[in-house]
Amino acid sequence: MKTAVIEFPGSNCDHDAYEWPLRLFGKPPERIWYTSRDLKKADLVIIPGGFSYGDYLRCGAMAARSPVMEEVKAHAERGGYVLGICNGFQILCESGFLPGALLKNRTLSFLCREVVLRCETADSPFTGALQKGSLMRVPIAHGDGNYYCDEKTLRRLLGEERVAFRYVSPEGRVCDEWNFNGSMDAIAGILSENRRVLGMMPHPERASEALLGSSDGAAVLRSAAKAIDEKNGAAKNG
């Protein structure tokens, strides 16, 4: 699997996203500056968290309209894999890759804490190594992570099993108390129609080492690597 990390002015989880595949697989990703139009033939494009353009105007709005995103769009249309984390998820929604929007947290404040996620589908390249219903401990760190979409879109997301993760209690129940940002239906991450684009507010790249409190997040990248290597292998053999 070849990975690329997009860097916008104001991205600040780009280092963390860069070190993620490096730590897990020993393979450094390509760093792609936002003005570039070359994704360096990456299989997986990671749009990292942070405050692209200072979160000015709307979170992710200006980054969504930068040159590199046209290439990311072409990559996704070719069936490429894209993972947007936190601000990356906001950018994917702003660019229309994923439906809905991320509104201000219901607390009206930035929230950084560990949350419990429940995997809602194992049928995706990013969750293939997980069991449906399994729980992960991963941190959130955002001011605008309150997922919103209209009723019709929500019905469609549910019908197509495109909700990848929900915020749940440590026992695995969806409940208001553990849905800190107030997301609709406790949605923490969603998939694109072809399931190859995942946007999620929590930070799996910050939870991939026991030293830092949790290594549960590593499963997201391991799943993607497996899916991509299998696909590439099949292409080679086929």
Add this chain to the structure above:
Amino acid sequence: MVEPKVTVELAAAHGLNAEEWARLCTILGRVPTYPELGIFSVMWSEHCSYKSSRIHLKKFPTSGPLVLQGPGENAGVVDIGDGWAVCFKMESHNHPSYIEPYQGAATGVGGILRDVFTMGARPIANLNALAFGQPSHPKTPHLIKGVVAGIGDYGNCIGVPTVGGQVFFHPCYDGNILVNAFTLGLLRADKIFRGYASGAGNPVFYVGSKTGRDGIHGATMASAEFSDQTEQKRPTVQVGDPFTEKLLLEACLELMEQDAIVGIQDMGAAGLTSSSFEMAGRAGSGIRMELDKVPMRETGMTPYEILLSESQERMLIVAKKGSEEKVKKVFSKWGLDAVSIGEVTETGRAEIFWHGEKVVDMPVAPVSDQAPMYDRPRKQPSGYEEQRRLDLSALPDFRDPEDALMRMMGCPNLSSRRWVYTQYDQSVRTNTVFGPGSDAALVRIKGTKKAVAMSLDVNPRYCHLDPYEGSRLAVAEAARNIACTGAKPLAITDCLNFGNPERDHVMWEFAASVEGLSSACRELETPVVSGNVSFYNETNGEGIFPTPAVGMVGLLDDVDMRVPSSFQELGDVVILLGRTRGHLGGSEYLSLIHNIEKGTPPPLDGAKEKTLIELLQLLAKERLAHSMHDCSEGGLMVAVAECCFRPRGDDLGASISLQARGKRLDGLLFGEDATRVVASCSPESAQRIFDLARERGVEATPIGTVIPEKLALLIDGQPMATVSISELRARWEAGFPSLVSRL
């Protein structure tokens, strides 16, 4: 452009007294121009010149085998081995934060970050020490919300985790809150950048944001008392732009990778003036600048305004001649201005032009480092001895400690700070091993086995009752917090927050505090490598308690040796290290339960503290302790309760058995004797810990066992109290949100 006529009266309005006016006229050999008067007024302000404090600050121990850069630069630097070093400093932004809490606190964080990355270090951790007035004061909730949001939004946006700090409440801060921001950065030990303007002919670059009229005379504002009219000063508060600072940070670090920089300094307080004069002053050179080349955000700005503007997110760089294009290229990649506005000269003078006309022509050295120095009169405060007399004989001891413990856990000074720190990104950069809530924050250094520990501490009540001992206790507590993680204390930075130095009792407190910090730093071998003084924390003549905040940094050689602060295993033995005498003077208990703020702070034996700190490191190294937690504010019972609370809420309990031997129960449970730690270990390791402690003369007492769900207390073998941990936690968690929920 009409400029006011410069007179002794105008100088007085700029905060310069008659003596200083005479001195500056002598230096120039004439009456200054208006811009020159502006320069003198900010450079000789208390904030920039330390004119009242310098004579005392000389007493600090500032050197040691690991110190690579002591005070006098933008920040201090300490060697941590393997070619790495850490750069850190703490700075106050008290006055701006009181006037406009959100922007004041945000720009405080921005300023300290620049002080650190200007040294060539990538900031990897922020901490902050805050002090607010009493929670019932009408302004307090608004100030807390603004300050916390301001700190959070700035640090979060720039991507530096906020990993710890402290919050203290006391009525003495009703009109003067404290916002002390600390940043630590990581750099290669052989690549330290400094604020030097050397090499005649080298170009002087202005980089970063454009200049506007914000914050003009911020430095002189920080050097004056507040009055009820201060609200009108609102326009002088600067507005922070963390996005631009993030770009500036990346651009500066990228340029530092190339061989282009001679010297670099943040344009902080007193903006372009202080950065240019200080850089030229350090190098003993001169500087020539053309102000009309400065990128400006507003029209019609005058030389005076450009020189004194405190617009944020700007730096001054002296580049190597011939590397101009390198500088411009890097900054243009990041979308920032980089304009050559002048050059270094060998005249020793600052010559500043405005559209070809020379508006400033003055010698650098007398302005930058021959500012007035005062040995201001000092006198013990009246009533000092009286407030230190504490007679407990009239105070009834309690028979039921449950109620006191419940109230203590939920009180403003001891309750959980979760409401605060969940607004800070604690985990960005994936280095945070222990974040807020731990005794000290612990941040690992990637590519090594090392981790850096950091703690900010001061107990203002102790410092009020005895500035000397209180300051020593602040250093000791910080070092103990560092050692509780297993790390070795290395060095400190400090932020000395005091009242008006022109009052003799404030100066007495200041001098005593500096003596105290110096003595403790000598005893614990932790030199002072950077710091900041904030005077004039007074409103309508009411000063704050002396508040010397200490920021200690330590090193853990192997992060696998780290020790958490909360209990880990059922059945573990709970051990108290250090001796309990039951000292109640200056305690949170006396203040909260009996409304008494009297007595002396607990005595500190520096040698004993040092031995305990070394023992803690040994227990970590030998992996004997499962947890270690400092026992300080709130005393032993509060410390044990805190050990029961675990970060994920899967709390444990403890059964604690103490011997009163006829002593007061309140002193036994809530006394604040220094040099104590609550540790836990497996039953198999306990004997080894007792042996190691005994060999070193540290008292070690088994006081109980880790159990589920409850905190049970036995005194002299008799059951005294049983509290449910979930109730205790609920009380502890509810305390802070209830303070801020009032609008």
Add this chain to the structure above:
Amino acid sequence: MKARVHVFLKEGVLDPQGKAVANALKTLGFEEILSVRQGKFFDIETSLLPKEGSEERLREYCKKLLANPVIENFKVEVVEP
């Protein structure tokens, strides 16, 4: 030409900031408050001349960047020719 562009949340999209402002106003004694919706506006100076089609141009700004059609509506007005 100078223009002002208003961007506001669509009806039905929760506006926690507006709600907080409404509560704050009520706490301050303005009991007549029924609801508050918070929006933003942009003052824009352009070299456009106010003629047929210039408002359409302003709407383009909104569709391309200033508003998020998933959650926001907008309104454009020419302030000064």
